[in-house]
Amino acid sequence: MKRAGFVPWPAETARRYREAGCWQGRPLGAWLWEWADGRGDRTALVDGEHRLSYRELAARADALAESLAERGLADGDNILVQLPNGWEFVVTTLACFRLGVAPVMMLPPHRAYELTSIARHVDAKALVVPDRWKDFDHQTLAHEVATELAAELPGRPLVLVAGEEVRADSLDLRALAGTDEDVEARRKRLDERAPEADEIALFLLSGGTTGLPKVIGRTHDDYSYNIRTSAAACAITEDTVYLTVLPAGHNFPLASPGILGTLWAGGTVVMLPSPRPDAVFAAIERERVTTTSAVPAVALSWSRAAADCGRDLSSLRHVHVGGSVLSHELAASIGPALGCRLQQVYGMAEGLICYTAPDAPDEIAHTTQGSPISPHDELRVEGPDGQPVAPGGIGEMLTRGPYTPRGYFRAPEVNARSYTADGWYRTGDLVRITEGGHVVVCDRVKDLINRGGEKIAAGEIETLVQEMPQVAEVAAVAAPDPEVGERVCLFVRLHEGRTLTLAEVGAELTARGLAAFKIPERFEVLAELPHTPVGKPDKKALRALLNAPSPSNPLLNDPTKGAA
Ligand code: OOB
Numbered sequence: 431m432k433r434a435g436f437v438p439w440p441a442e443t444a445r446r447y448r449e450a451g452c453w454q455g456r457p458l459g460a461w462l463w464e465w466a467d468g469r470g471d472r473t474a475l476v477d478g479e480h481r482l483s484y485r486e487l488a489a490r491a492d493a494l495a496e497s498l499a500e501r502g503l504a505d506g507d508n509i510l511v512q513l514p515n516g517w518e519f520v521v522t523t524l525a526c527f528r529l530g531v532a533p534v535m536m537l538p539p540h541r542a543y544e545l546t547s548i549a550r551h552v553d554a555k556a557l558v559v560p561d562r563w564k565d566f567d568h569q570t571l572a573h574e575v576a577t578e579l580a581a582e583l584p585g586r587p588l589v590l591v592a593g594e595e596v597r598a599d600s601l602d603l604r605a606l607a608g609t610d611e612d613v614e615a616r617r618k619r620l621d622e623r624a625p626e627a628d629e630i631a632l633f634l635l636s637g638g639t640t641g642l643p644k645v646i647g648r649t650h651d652d653y654s655y656n657i658r659t660s661a662a663a664c665a666i667t668e669d670t671v672y673l674t675v676l677p678a679g680h681n682f683p684l685a686s687p688g689i690l691g692t693l694w695a696g697g698t699v700v701m702l703p704s705p706r707p708d709a710v711f712a713a714i715e716r717e718r719v720t721t722t723s724a725v726p727a728v729a730l731s732w733s734r735a736a737a738d739c740g741r742d743l744s745s746l747r748h749v750h751v752g753g754s755v756l757s758h759e760l761a762a763s764i765g766p767a768l769g770c771r772l773q774q775v776y777g778m779a780e781g782l783i784c785y786t787a788p789d790a791p792d793e794i795a796h797t798t799q800g801s802p803i804s805p806h807d808e809l810r811v812e813g814p815d816g817q818p819v820a821p822g823g824i825g826e827m828l829t830r831g832p833y834t835p836r837g838y839f840r841a842p843e844v845n846a847r848s849y850t851a852d853g854w855y856r857t858g859d860l861v862r863i864t865e866g867g868h869v870v871v872c873d874r875v876k877d878l879i880n881r882g883g884e885k886i887a888a889g890e891i892e893t894l895v896q897e898m899p900q901v902a903e904v905a906a907v908a909a910p911d912p913e914v915g916e917r918v919c920l921f922v923r924l925h926e927g928r929t930l931t932l933a934e935v936g937a938e939l940t941a942r943g944l945a946a947f948k949i950p951e952r953f954e955v956l957a958e959l960p961h962t963p964v965g966k967p968d969k970k971a972l973r974a975l976l977n978a979p980s981p982s983n984p985l986l987n988d989p990t991k992g993a994a
Pocket of ligand 1 (some may be wrong): 635636637681682686751752753754755756774775776777778779780783799857858859871874883885
């Protein structure tokens with residue numbers, strides 16, 4: 431392995447996955463020209479007015495790959511990619527696959543706090559960002575992060591910028607991905623330096639439950655299997671026109687089956703930088719979109735807006751919904767509202783993906799989160815005693831399989847908790863498995879807040895808030911919310927005589943460089959936090975308070991409470 435800190439599958443298990451044909455021993459970049467040779471002028475990618483054929487996509491990815499190589503990036507290096515949904519995201523990802531440089535899939539809302547800690551964790555050699563995005567100057571931030579890291583790393587990370595305003599000390603990504611006549615020769619040069627298939631192809635971020643987000647190294651072999659098997663499970667074909675509205679670097683729109691599943695099958699991918707109903711409906715009509723994916727909060731906004739949208743949505747066949755809990759009512763309303771079939775998706779950046787079948791009966795599609803994509807996926811449902819529950823019982827889901835790596839990258843302490851000694855990943859999700867083999871997600875035991883599919887580690891927020899001088903004790907819990915499912919609610923006990931408001935907490939966390947979606951939206955000051963027998967804040971009790979707030983609730987009626 432080129433990257434120390436990856437936890438490999440045991441040799442015997444790896445051999446089994448190879449023999450079964452799950453792992454094909456081919457790096458993901460090898461697909462590029464296979465696609466281009468077979469499909470040439472078919473449209474691979476649409477981004478507004480930009481349309482790239484499969485051949486143009488390969489030529490651009492190669493041009494960028496070689497430009498990166500000329501600037502010193504090589505097989506085994508890691509870079510941060512934080513791009514909004516546009517053609518540059520796809521070209522950059524494929525260029526990385528070609529070269530063996532692993533992109534770490536950051537999300538556009540991430541700020542200094544996330545970028546710096548992740549760049550440090552993976553020794554990032556470059557940051558790829560837009561110039562500006564949603565009124566934020568990503569280019570300046572990327573340079574600040576690069577400067578901070580320059581003090582610790584052997585070299586200053588490069589800053590690559592996709593946009594109109596590229597500073598002299600940045601590299602112009604669009605220019606580097608420009609095509610010229612050298613296409614065939616370059617193709618050969620890159621073929622010769624192709625990475626090994628059992629190396630890390632990319633890193634996905636985990637929502638995580640401890641301090642910082644954790645990174646998951648996914649190999650070419652395992653991700654390829656994830657992509658191919660997801661595409662097959664969702665009946666993705668060359669007729670598929672897939673609309674990408676969720677942030678492209680998330681495993682769901684990226685490879686479940688999403689962008690890469692659609693390209694693999696020979697379809698067309700449409701990139702849209704916003705999930706707003708008007709933009710989505712216009713894109714569906716314009717590009718005759720057949721398939722898209724959404725988290726429940728986004729699907730809800732589409733269902734409400736579809737009725738009088740004045741757009742022709744008749745091309746839409748399937749919408750994949752997952753990432754957080756979908757109520758039965760919303761599940762039942764999506765198909766009729768959008769004139770398509772619903773497929774539920776239960777997946778995770780750590781690996782395991784489940785879908786309901788494209789033609790599943792309503793009863794299954796509306797009430798379950800589907801079944802695993804691979805016959806080699808192993809599922810175990812455990813009770814609190816660590817023993818398997820009786821069939822049909824509720825317990826924590828553990829999983830192993832050919833696209834579920836055996837540990838986080840460079841995180842041995844976390845791995846000791848999140849993985850069993852024999853390689854099972856503890857999902858932290860409480861599930862039951864129906865007689866028909868469908869997974870139903872019932873709750874979770876992991877300490878995170880799922881805000882419309884964005885995972886927020888309670889511990890990350892708590893660590894930062896605990897450092898505020900006013901705060902004696904803090905607990906971040908999920909407050910139920912009809913729009914996004916859950917929002918961060920902060921319970922605090924203050925030091926004698928101190929006051930604190932929600933706005934002050936928000937200002938402090940923003941100043942620390944935390945992504946905006948993680949900023950608490952509810953705030954309760956308590957005279958005492960309830961505790962578990964071992965003395966930790968009792969989150970179950972706090973959640974119960976939020977679920978049943980009443981004027982007589984003593985904890986919520988504390989006179990010392992600051993203004994929210
Ligand atoms: C997807 O991936 P992540 O890594 O952002 O989050 C994984 C976690 C799961 O462990 C579970 O807690 C929750 O998100 N989750 C769901 C769910 N799908 C994911 N909870 C309830 N119902 C569902 N359908 O979220 C992800 C990755 C690939 C495909 C789809 C989702």
